[in-house]
Amino acid sequence: MKDSSKPASSAREYWLDRPENVRKVYLAVWGLCILLLAVELLLHKHTEVPVEKWFGFHGFFGFVACIGLVLTAKGLRRLVRRPEDYYER
Amino acid sequence: MSVEFSPGLTLIFGSLLVPVLRGRMRSAWVLILPVLGLAHLSLLTPGEFGIVSFLGHELVQLRVDRWSMVFGWIFMIAALLAAVYALHVRGALQLTAGFAYAGSATGALFAGDLITLFIYWELTAVTSLLLVWAGGTRAAYRAGMRYVIIQIASGMLLFFGALAQYNATGSLRFEHIGLDGPGGWLLFGAFGIKCAFPFLHNWLQDAYPESTEAGTVFLSAFTTKLAVYALARGFAGTEILVPIGAAMTAFPIFYAVIENDLRRVLAYSLNNQLGFMVVGIGLGTELSLNGTASHAFAHILYKALLFMSMGAVLFRVGTIKGSELGGLYKSMPYTTVFCIIGAASISGFPLFSGFVTKSMILSAAGEGGYLLAWGVLLFASAGVFHHSGIKIPYFAFFAHDSGKRCAEAPPNMLVAMAATAFLCVAIGVYPAPLYALLPYPVDYTPYTASHVLAQLQLLLFSALAFSVLMRYGIYPPELRSTNLDFDWIYRAPLVRLVRWTTRGIRNARGALNGVVQTGAMRIGHFILHESAEGRRLSGRWPTGSMALWMMVLLLAYLILYYA
Numbered sequence: 268m269k270d271s272s273k274p275a276s277s278a279r280e281y282w283l284d285r286p287e288n289v290r291k292v293y294l295a296v297w298g299l300c301i302l303l304l305a306v307e308l309l310l311h312k313h314t315e316v317p318v319e320k321w322f323g324f325h326g327f328f329g330f331v332a333c334i335g336l337v338l339t340a341k342g343l344r345r346l347v348r349r350p351e352d353y354y355e356r
Numbered sequence: 357m358s359v360e361f362s363p364g365l366t367l368i369f370g371s372l373l374v375p376v377l378r379g380r381m382r383s384a385w386v387l388i389l390p391v392l393g394l395a396h397l398s399l400l401t402p403g404e405f406g407i408v409s410f411l412g413h414e415l416v417q418l419r420v421d422r423w424s425m426v427f428g429w430i431f432m433i434a435a436l437l438a439a440v441y442a443l444h445v446r447g448a449l450q451l452t453a454g455f456a457y458a459g460s461a462t463g464a465l466f467a468g469d470l471i472t473l474f475i476y477w478e479l480t481a482v483t484s485l486l487l488v489w490a491g492g493t494r495a496a497y498r499a500g501m502r503y504v505i506i507q508i509a510s511g512m513l514l515f516f517g518a519l520a521q522y523n524a525t526g527s528l529r530f531e532h533i534g535l536d537g538p539g540g541w542l543l544f545g546a547f548g549i550k551c552a553f554p555f556l557h558n559w560l561q562d563a564y565p566e567s568t569e570a571g572t573v574f575l576s577a578f579t580t581k582l583a584v585y586a587l588a589r590g591f592a593g594t595e596i597l598v599p600i601g602a603a604m605t606a607f608p609i610f611y612a613v614i615e616n617d618l619r620r621v622l623a624y625s626l627n628n629q630l631g632f633m634v635v636g637i638g639l640g641t642e643l644s645l646n647g648t649a650s651h652a653f654a655h656i657l658y659k660a661l662l663f664m665s666m667g668a669v670l671f672r673v674g675t676i677k678g679s680e681l682g683g684l685y686k687s688m689p690y691t692t693v694f695c696i697i698g699a700a701s702i703s704g705f706p707l708f709s710g711f712v713t714k715s716m717i718l719s720a721a722g723e724g725g726y727l728l729a730w731g732v733l734l735f736a737s738a739g740v741f742h743h744s745g746i747k748i749p750y751f752a753f754f755a756h757d758s759g760k761r762c763a764e765a766p767p768n769m770l771v772a773m774a775a776t777a778f779l780c781v782a783i784g785v786y787p788a789p790l791y792a793l794l795p796y797p798v799d800y801t802p803y804t805a806s807h808v809l810a811q812l813q814l815l816l817f818s819a820l821a822f823s824v825l826m827r828y829g830i831y832p833p834e835l836r837s838t839n840l841d842f843d844w845i846y847r848a849p850l851v852r853l854v855r856w857t858t859r860g861i862r863n864a865r866g867a868l869n870g871v872v873q874t875g876a877m878r879i880g881h882f883i884l885h886e887s888a889e890g891r892r893l894s895g896r897w898p899t900g901s902m903a904l905w906m907m908v909l910l911l912a913y914l915i916l917y918y919a
Contacts, residue, residue, distance in 0.1 A: 281752070297820065299816050312809075313806045317689075325814040328817075329813065335611060336735075340614050341832045343610050348839055351837060355692060
């Protein structure tokens with residue numbers, strides 16, 4: 268800490284400190300995703316690319332892409348990770 | 357009234373006053389200077405000015421058209437915001453170098469010929485080096501050396517590309533070049549290095565995170581977007597840029613997921629965002645080029661905002677490693693909010709700036725039938741939300757509470773972040789003024805129900821993926837590490853090879869001394885002999901091979917630097 272003249276108070280308990288509230292956030296993300304799929308049922312979609320016509324394409328694509336991204340990155344880490352001072356030795 | 361010299365010069369000469377002034381005078385000047393720059397821009401009229409004769413050629417120092425103006429505006433705005441952010445810095449170095457750097461980049465935008473471009477191009481390299489070195493650590497010094505060698509290599513390619521152009525056409529004007537044009541590949545390489553093309557990209561992730569909290573904000577804005585501008589002017593519609601740009605959007609995000617230094621994560625995501633712009637240039641339609649210009653505009657703002665928020669964390673906590681941070685929203689609530697606005701903008705949430713600009717490029721790719729590129733860009737859009745939109749705010753401000761408590765960012769930083777955040781939202785909510793600045797007439801509606809729904813689905817399901825992976829402990833934790841990237845080639849094996857060779861040479865030197873001396877004399881005689889009129893060495897050498905030899909020399913210097 269470069270500047271300790273005004274440390275913020277840490278005694279206070281924040282809303283996110285309680286595990287049940289973190290669970291609420293988690294469930295809210297699920298809820299929003301389901302809601303977005305429901306909206307698609309009501310909407311006539313205009314598309315630029317054929318695959319976009321599939322129901323829930325963007326949602327499904329985003330989910331799979333991110334799981335794939337993270338799992339691949341985990342594999343990549345096994346390959347490229349070195350100690351922090353690797354280039355300094 | 358019209359002004360006939362480059363607005364870059366206003367900043368460059370203005371920067372010289374920064375170290376002369378002290379205290380409040382300096383602070384005042386630092387705020388006045390970019391405002392003068394903005395005023396200068398507003399006085400420009402379309403056309404070509406400042407034409408000087410140099411060795412019998414006309415050099416155009418000031419070419420004002422829609423391309424140079426849209427980048428000019430955002431460069432000047434970025435200089436102003438970065439200056440406010442840097443007001444707390446005591447020394448004069450960073451602000452002097454920062455303005456000189458911003459001025460050089462602006463000068464390059466308005467250059468109408470390749471020689472003027474080259475001069476400003478090299479000035480950006482030197483002035484930005486000072487910002488990297490301002491980091492003040494040994495790591496910053498070494499990263500700066502690597503950085504400047506690579507930047508100067510880019511300048512060399514530009515210089516020889518310009519000569520090749522001149523030899524073939526007799527003109528030095530900077531217009532559309534294309535790969536078939538003379539010197540096309542040299543200039544393509546010059547712009548590609550500065551634009552962080554795949555395998556030429558590591559200088560960015562290497563050097564930017566080593567600068568100071570304010571230095572990186574300056575650095576993030578100019579060099580790479582100048583390269584985007586140069587590519588758009590010289591290589592619009594060059595199809596190979598589509599796969600190159602697509603690769604740029606995809607590869608860096610894997611590294612961004614596992615990188616621990618959060619400013620380095622942002623450097624990887626900067627690289628990814630450049631990819632979108634490069635694809636837009638490659639597609640070469642009015643829609644896609646408008647997309648590139650507007651995305652560069654929006655990107656400079658939200659990327660600066662993200663670097664500002666991480667800089668504030670670095671300034672207060674003293675580290676920016678994800679493994680050491682967490683729970684800072686309790687100490688820095690405003691910074692947290694600004695960071696989230698930057699994150700929402702880069703991710704392209706509706707009502708934030710990225711949405712109204714990036715979607716133009718995606719639409720252009722989809723409509724043009726580039727389905728593979730479109731798919732990669734969509735993947736990269738989900739990925740950028742994942743690592744910049746979620747990872748950055750999450751690991752710095754939320755995650756597990758690191759127990760670190762600090763003060764909120766200083767007032768000048770908060771003002772800079774608030775102003776930048778305001779612009780990010782303003783562009784997202786009301787894009788018309790930005791669209792009006794773009795190079796071509798805009799006939800595009802970002803806010804259709806289908807677009808908004810598609811983007812929200814993409815982003816929220818990405819957030820869902822993150823939440824699920826977090827909840828079940830699959831998400832890779834932040835770990836202290838160095839991740840090997842392409843720069844490993846010149847930072848490890850080449851270095852070892854050179855050390856090994858020099859040791860060998862040193863051992864053998866005694867024995868070789870005599871041989872070398874007679875050898876050198878023989879070579880000297882040979883050169884004298886062959887240089888005579890009509891002999892081998894007196895002929896004209898093609899500039900392409902000159903450039904190649906210069907590159908070999910620079911590479912040799914890079915390697916010897918370690919030896």
